[in-house]
Structure formats: C-alpha cells, structure tokens
Amino acid sequence: LKQLETDFIGKPVQLHARMDSTNSYAKENLTDLINGEIILAHEQTAGKGRLGRNWTSPAGASISLSLVLKSDIPFERIPLLTQLTAASLVKALDAWADVQIKWPNDIILNNKKIAGVLVETEFSGRSLNGIVIGIGINTNVDQMDIPEDLQSKATSIREEKAGETDPNKLVARFLKHFENFYVAFLGSQHTEPFLSICREQSVLIGKDYWIIDKEQKRKASIRTIDPTGGLVVTYHDTNKTEVITSSDLSIRGE
Ligand code: BTN
Numbered sequence: 001l002k003q004l005e006t007d008f009i010g011k012p013v014q015l016h017a018r019m020d021s022t023n024s025y026a027k028e029n030l031t032d033l034i035n036g037e038i039i040l041a042h043e044q045t046a047g048k049g050r051l052g053r054n055w056t057s058p059a060g061a062s063i064s065l066s067l068v069l070k071s072d073i074p075f076e077r078i079p080l081l082t083q084l085t086a087a088s089l090v091k092a093l094d095a096w097a098d099v100q101i102k103w104p105n106d107i108i109l110n111n112k113k114i115a116g117v118l119v120e121t122e123f124s125g126r127s128l129n130g131i132v133i134g135i136g137i138n139t140n141v142d143q144m145d146i147p148e149d150l151q152s153k154a155t156s157i158r159e160e161k162a163g164e165t166d167p168n169k170l171v172a173r174f175l176k177h178f179e180n181f182y183v184a185f186l187g188s189q190h191t192e193p194f195l196s197i198c199r200e201q202s203v204l205i206g207k208d209y210w211i212i213d214k215e216q217k218r219k220a221s222i223r224t225i226d227p228t229g230g231l232v233v234t235y236h237d238t239n240k241t242e243v244i245t246s247s248d249l250s251i252r253g254e
Pocket residue numbers: 020021022023024044046047048049050051053055057063064065066105106115116117118134135136137
C-alpha cells in the first residue's frame with residue numbers, strides 16, 4: 001500500500017490471492033498477527049457475512065480486508081467498533097460517492113448495499129485475545145455476479161456509476177480514517193466523531209421499520225443511535241422506547 005499514511009493501522013499488510021475467508025484466517029492465526037496488521041485477499045471462496053450469511057467476493061471485483069486489533073476493549077464497547085468502521089468507510093468512500101449507513105453494518109449507495117462490516121472477537125476464557133474487523137466492499141462486481149436473491153438489494157460502486165475506484169487509495173483512505181477515530185476512541189473515549197457520522201448518514205433514523213428477531217416481527221419508529229452504538233427505537237405495539245443492540249436482529253422496510 002504505497003499511499004498509506006498511518007502509524008500502525010495497516011502495518012504490516014498480508015496480501016493473498018485466494019482464501020476461504022480473511023476473517024477466518026485472521027481468527028485462526030491470531031497469535032501470529034500483530035495489532036494493526038491487515039489481511040487482504042484478491043478472492044474469497046467462503047466469505048462470511050453477518051447473521052451466518054454468505055458473502056460473495058469474486059476475484060478482483062471486490063475488496064476483502066480483515067484488520068486485527070489487540071487492544072483490551074471492554075466487552076460492552078465492542079459494538080462501537082462496527083460504528084467506527086462504518087463511519088471510516090463513509091469518509092473513505094466520499095472521494096467517489098455519498099454513501100449511507102444502514103445500522104449497524106451495511107454501507108448503502110442509491111438504496112442498495114455496496115459494502116458490509118463483520119466484527120468478530122476471540123476469547124480465551126474471559127480474556128480477549130483479539131478483535132478481527134472484516135470489511136467487504138463491492139467495487140467492481142458486475143450485476144450479473146450478484147446472487148439472484150440479492151439482485152434488488154446489492155450493487156457495486158461500478159454498477160452505480162460512481163466512477164472507477166482505485167483500491168489502493170480506497171484502502172489507504174479507510175485505514176487513515178479508522179486510525180484517527182480509533183486513537184481518539186481508545187485514548188479519550190471519544191465516540192462522537194464517528195457516531196455523529198453514523199447518525200448523519202443513517203438510512204434508518206426518522207423512519208419506521210420492522211425489527212425482526214427469531215421469534216417476532218415488530219414495527220418501530222427509529223429515533224437515533226445512542227452513545228453505546230445501540231439503536232434507539234419506539235415500538236408501535238407498546239409505545240415503549242428501547243435501545244437495541246446489533247446481535248441477532250434484522251431490520252426491514254416490509
Ligand atoms: C455483512 O454485511 O454481513 C458483513 C460482510 C463482511 C464481509 C467481509 S469480506 C472480508 C471479511 N472476511 C469475511 O469472511 N467476511 C468479511
């Protein structure tokens with residue numbers, strides 16, 4: 001990465017032609033990886049998405065990146081890393097497109113998903129061994145390579161005619177923004193710099209959606225993102241306002 005201007009995020013870089021999943025690799029090799037190290041793969045054969053979904057990363061048409069963090073972050077603050085990553089992606093992508101965030105982890109362009117974030121943790125007993133931040137960006141994926149069931153929901157930067165992305169520049173920009181937010185987050189616990197971006201660029205805030213978990217589907221008005229990174233919603237059936245965390249939920253318009 002020629003254009004990298006960070007102190008430790010993105011150092012070193014491991015570049016692989018083909019992998020099952022950069023996140024799985026990072027988790028399996030965590031002891032050999034250092035804080036800030038990144039794994040990039042040209043192609044993933046078994047990319048993972050949130051909620052156990054698959055993530056398609058065709059050769060050369062997308063960016064598959066995993067970033068390893070080894071700081072000791074309290075368990076309840078880990079969801080904030082998804083928000084920090086999403087805000088960093090918004091800033092990195094603003095050279096090409098004005099993207100939005102569908103809480104917690106979807107990056108949206110013209111109402112369709114172009115990128116996603118998957119944060120995973122590795123514990124031994126109660127102590128945190130490391131955190132793996134996985135990022136998948138559909139830069140040049142052709143519409144015809146998007147799985148049929150996702151055709152109406154997913155797209156790529158190229159398909160949306162946002163111009164030709166330079167992957168080196170995009171990744172370098174992302175890592176720089178991530179480092180800035182992350183250093184402020186660790187040092188002085190500052191979360192507003194990235195949470196304010198997540199609120200401003202939110203797809204959900206101010207609208208009504210269905211909140212779906214394993215058992216039920218409830219309509220809610222989406223209010224804001226609170227300082228812990230949770231989504232503040234008012235359920236229509238009870239008229240109660242609650243904070244929801246990302247864990248097992250999916251949020252849909254219909
Ligand atoms: C989602 O939107 O559900 C999250 C998608 C995350 C995909 C990235 S690609 C790099 C890293 N390795 C994986 O297997 N998944 C993440």
